[in-house]
């Protein structure tokens with residue numbers, strides 16, 4: 001089966017690259033160049049009308065949206081979380097969609113507040129989004145400490161860990177120091193992300209995408 005990931009290192013497609021390495025499924029990388037207009041090219045828009053990555057081309061057709069791709073990979077190949085009929089499936093689905101529908105937009109509002117509300121409202125939008133991000137991280141901290149889910153743990157890699165690893169690295173390394181997200185108040189989440197840095201599949205993506213030595217816990221700030 002040929003799987004092709006439309007990709008730019010350290011963009012959202014790195015989440016899918018981590019998942020593909022984790023399940024051990026061969027894949028090809030199609031590198032895109034945003035400045036060259038690749039995202040507006042008709043053949044790319046035919047795959048995802050939004051003109052966004054990640055997109056995964058599969059023998060069944062293209063699939064876009066991070067959570068949809070993670071879920072499809074898990075249904076098809078396993079290894080990223082509980083599948084239909086397996087224990088704790090409902091909690092896994094709930095938290096995966098919490099990250100996709102709630103935390104992901106919050107991260108984007110912290111990183112790019114002007115997109116959500118225009119330049120004038122950007123400072124207040126960012127301040128409120130930063131508060132929400134910390135509340136949402138507290139929910140994940142509580143999930144780990146009270147439920148110890150096997151699919152979101154230091155013991156094994158999973159869809160949720162890799163999804164969060166890339167999202168949170170963007171805001172930990174935010175150029176604006178006042179709104180840099182810190183893992184310090186969230187030791188259990190820190191431990192899960194630290195473990196995800198060490199898994200062999202992650203090490204391969206960290207090298208291939210040049211993400212740096214401790215990319216999920218202490219990413220280097222992009223100037």
Ligand SMILES: N[C@@H](CCC(=O)N[C@@H](CS)C(=O)NCC(=O)O)C(=O)O
Nearest residue numbers: 011012039051052053054065066067
């Ligand atoms: N909800 C989408 C968000 C995807 C997204 O925002 N992708 C960004 C990169 S991380 C992108 O392609 N941006 C290109 C642009 O804004 O032109 C998903 O989860 O797949």
